[in-house]
Amino acid sequence: MARQAVRVKVCGIRDAYTATAAAKAGADAVGMVFVPGRRQVSPELAREICQSLPPFITRVGVFRDASPEEIRHIAKYCGLDLVQLHGQESPDYCRDLGLNSIKAIPVSDQGIMVKAHDYPVKALLFDTCTGGQSGGTGRVFNWQLIQEIKYKLPFILAGGLTPENVGRAVVLLNPYGVDVSSGVERNGQKDPDLIKEFINRVREVGSNAAR
Known part of the structure; x- marks a missing residue:
């Protein structure tokens, strides 16, 4: 069976210039973080970023344990296509959110820390949990922990991905998509050249597998 093209999301976008550079490099999606931290953006800035993007680029908002009302308001105001939930949100929460x-x-x-099968969502995103922090760690987890598990939902791989290791990840796991943030940064800032290198590596591996 032919390998499907792996989607690429560049997360932690904080300005329209970088968002446009990611789109031009071939990113399928860009992510804006609404969780407190150095990558957090305001709804006003996120709206500006979303409006700067060309058609067919998926706009994703990252939230953690926010109220459904807040998420719905921000999603509508900014024009988000998807929301990515990184907290203790339950399957019922995801169902009732309506997005x-x-x-x-x-x-x-020790492995996967929740019952991933229970979530009524479009996709699952596997990310590193360390030191009580889930996501945004910039660290790779043991990919073998999910290698043999079969899920009905598409899954996205995150956690410490870089231009150097993403090719091996794609070959080993054949994910629906990959999600990168710190792996395409220099001195805490997104680097357009690293973004392009990362995306090119994913496409290169996909092209070789399709031959």
Whole structure:
């Protein structure tokens, strides 16, 4: 069976210039973070970023344990296509939210920490959980922990991905998509050259597999 093209999301976007650079480099989606931290953006800035993007680029908002009302308001105001949930959101929460959602599933050294099968979402996103922090760690988890598990939903791989290791990840796991943030940064800032290198590596691996 032919390998499907792996989607690429560049997360932690904080300005329209970088968002446009990611789109030009071939990103399928860009993510804006509404969780407190150095990558957090205001709804006003996120709206500006969303409006700067060309058609067919998926606009994703990242939230953690926010109220459904807040998420719905921001999603509508900014023009988000998807919301990505990184907290303790339950399957019922995801169902009642009423938006197209991705649920981040924490993976520790002991394995997957929640019942991923229970979530009524568009896709699952596996990310590293370490030191009580789920997501945004910039660290790779043991990919073998999810290698043999079969899920009905598409899954996205995150956690410490870089231009150097993403090719191996794609070959090993054949994910629906990959999600990168710190792996395409220099000195805490997104680097257009690293973004392009990362995306080119994903496409290169996909082209070789299709031959």
